[in-house]
Amino acid sequence: MNISEGQIEVIKTGFYSSIQDLGRFGQGHWGIPAAGAMDRQSFALANHLLQNDPNDACLEMTMLGDELKFVGDTEIVLTGAEASIQLNGSKHPINKPVKIKNGDILKIGPFTTGFRMYLGIKGGFQSPCILKSRSWYKGITENFRLKKRALLPYKTYQSKENSSYAKVAIDESLLKNKTLDVYAGPEAEKLPRSTFEQLFEKYFHLSAQQNRMGIQLKEPLINELKEILTAPVYPGTVQLTPGGKLLVLMRDAQVTGGYPRILQLSQAAISCLAQKKQGESIRFNLIDT
Amino acid sequence: MSLKLNYKKISPNILEACWPPEIRQSTLMEMMIMKKRIISEWYEELWDVNLGYHCLSLHFKDHFPLNEVVSKLENFSSEKFQQEAIKRKRWFIPVLYEGKDLQRVSEITKIDISDIVKLHQDKPYLLHFYGFMPGFMYLGGLSPKLFAARKDRPDPVIEKGSVAIGGKQTGIYPMDSPGGWNIIGKTPLTLFNLNKQPPIQAQPGDEIQFHSIEKTEFESIQKEIANHQFELKYEYI
Numbered sequence: 246m247n248i249s250e251g252q253i254e255v256i257k258t259g260f261y262s263s264i265q266d267l268g269r270f271g272q273g274h275w276g277i278p279a280a281g282a283m284d285r286q287s288f289a290l291a292n293h294l295l296q297n298d299p300n301d302a303c304l305e306m307t308m309l310g311d312e313l314k315f316v317g318d319t320e321i322v323l324t325g326a327e328a329s330i331q332l333n334g335s336k337h338p339i340n341k342p343v344k345i346k347n348g349d350i351l352k353i354g355p356f357t358t359g360f361r362m363y364l365g366i367k368g369g370f371q372s373p374c375i376l377k378s379r380s381w382y383k384g385i386t387e388n389f390r391l392k393k394r395a396l397l398p399y400k401t402y403q404s405k406e407n408s409s410y411a412k413v414a415i416d417e418s419l420l421k422n423k424t425l426d427v428y429a430g431p432e433a434e435k436l437p438r439s440t441f442e443q444l445f446e447k448y449f450h451l452s453a454q455q456n457r458m459g460i461q462l463k464e465p466l467i468n469e470l471k472e473i474l475t476a477p478v479y480p481g482t483v484q485l486t487p488g489g490k491l492l493v494l495m496r497d498a499q500v501t502g503g504y505p506r507i508l509q510l511s512q513a514a515i516s517c518l519a520q521k522k523q524g525e526s527i528r529f530n531l532i533d534t
Numbered sequence: 535m536s537l538k539l540n541y542k543k544i545s546p547n548i549l550e551a552c553w554p555p556e557i558r559q560s561t562l563m564e565m566m567i568m569k570k571r572i573i574s575e576w577y578e579e580l581w582d583v584n585l586g587y588h589c590l591s592l593h594f595k596d597h598f599p600l601n602e603v604v605s606k607l608e609n610f611s612s613e614k615f616q617q618e619a620i621k622r623k624r625w626f627i628p629v630l631y632e633g634k635d636l637q638r639v640s641e642i643t644k645i646d647i648s649d650i651v652k653l654h655q656d657k658p659y660l661l662h663f664y665g666f667m668p669g670f671m672y673l674g675g676l677s678p679k680l681f682a683a684r685k686d687r688p689d690p691v692i693e694k695g696s697v698a699i700g701g702k703q704t705g706i707y708p709m710d711s712p713g714g715w716n717i718i719g720k721t722p723l724t725l726f727n728l729n730k731q732p733p734i735q736a737q738p739g740d741e742i743q744f745h746s747i748e749k750t751e752f753e754s755i756q757k758e759i760a761n762h763q764f765e766l767k768y769e770y771i
Contacts, residue, residue: 270581270582271580271581271582272582273582273583273584273593274582274583274584274585274663274664274738275664275668275669275726275732275733275734276664276665276666276667276668276669276670277668277669277733278668279581279582375728376728376733384667384668384709385668385728428544428545430544431542431544431550431552431589473555474555474556474557474586474587474588475586475587475663475665475672476550476552476586476587476588476589477550477584477585477586477589477591479544479545479548479591479593481545499665499666499667500584500664500665501584501586501663501665501666501672502665509544509545509548511545511546512545512547534543534544534545534546
């Protein structure tokens with residue numbers, strides 16, 4: 246095995262891609278968001294299939310994939326959303342580690358199912374580690390969104406033998422599931438009982454207002470709650486805005502907020518929601534902490 | 535003396551300890567002492583410990599034993615908080631009070647611009663916590679005379695270092711950002727610097743004292759910063 250510097254050259258960008266690991270933990274007291282992979286389940290699968298470290302950085306793509314050229318041998322895997330994927334013009338599988346040769350071109354089309362795809366690479370992407378994480382975030386890392394002609398460094402990897410890959414049952418429910426497990430939020434008890442119950446009686450649809458910071462849902466709720474004294478918020482916190490809209494905070498969310506926090510998504514529910522696109526429906530299922 | 539805290543388990547990994555919902559200096563000091571204890575007790579188990587005005591959150595890496603954690607927190611809070619002293623600093627932040635929204639603030643508050651400038655630096659502000667964006671301080675103590683509603687149309691870019699008033703709060707933009715606050719001045723300092731560890735120096739519980747500077751001084755501080763000769767001034771309080 247011979248390790249040297251390799252890199253991906255970005256030929257064409259998709260919709261929104263960024264380098265992500267598990268996030269920038271322990272920095273919230275400086276007001277720095279954790280960031281990290283939106284769908285942790287697919288992110289973890291990519292590293293697991295490559296027998297990487299669980300925190301190795303992957304490329305997270307949103308809605309539409311990128312066109313990438315590899316300079317240096319390696320091994321990759323794609324997880325999460327489904328799409329038409331071509332390696333040097335031939336069909337390329339998902340959820341299966343594949344060897345890559347110097348000069349190979351990977352082209353990923355629009356996603357057919359799911360909203361986020363992870364490109365895992367042997368040993369992880371080697372872009373700069375700032376405050377203990379490689380996750381891109383505006384104001385913290387030099388880049389926050391993948392641009393054309395960008396270069397993504399990795400360590401080249403050649404394996405002579407056919408490696409035996411970790412055998413994993415792929416969780417098909419992640420992309421299909423519409424039910425999000427939630428805990429009652431710290432301000433839930435301030436809601437009238439009938440309003441709180443409405444949260445579990447209907448489907449909510451994802452609006453166009455969504456990014457890595459948060460996802461606003463379309464259906465409003467009658468809201469008579471006042472704003473709260475600014476308090477900590479977390480990925481997965483569902484805030485009730487003064488206009489009655491539900492705002493689900495995601496990985497890039499700020500660390501404090503002033504809207505009532507009425508629900509908290511489970512970790513699995515955050516991953517599931519990260520795979521939904523505008524117009525798709527979800528429902529909440531209340532569980533105990 | 536025991537504190538009456540309200541504990542909320544938010545998820546299998548997150549616990550909040552909340553003080554009565556008020557903005558008080560004593561609450562902040564108690565939270566800081568509690569935070570110190572929490573970090574020394576569960577350093578390895580925690581992702582993060584965050585503050586709001588009255589809630590302290592413990593974000594564990596994994597599921598945590600609720601009863602055990604709460605009973606330890608109760609023990610911490612029953613100890614005499616007064617005996618513990620947190621070393622606090624007062625930071626001096628130079629400001630050139632020539633912000634583009636001074637006139638607007640003057641119209642809203644019906645106070646002359648020169649008096650706005652005087653009032654704004656009259657007393658030190660208490661740093662409660664960081665939030666909203668990396669390095670953004672939540673400062674307590676703005677004179678009610680200076681309360682000025684945020685703008686209906688946010689500015690697309692507020693420059694790094696801008697000192698502003700938004701509703702009942704005042705603050706410093708640590709980096710370029712869109713925002714709806716009224717800009718009253720600018721500091722030449724780079725408060726949030728990723729090349730330093732930690733990236734920002736003032737801690738919750740510290741005080742921020744603004745002081746007015748002229749344009750020439752603003753420029754000379756900028757030069758000192760560029761030559762790495764500038765030291766941010768502080769004193770212990």
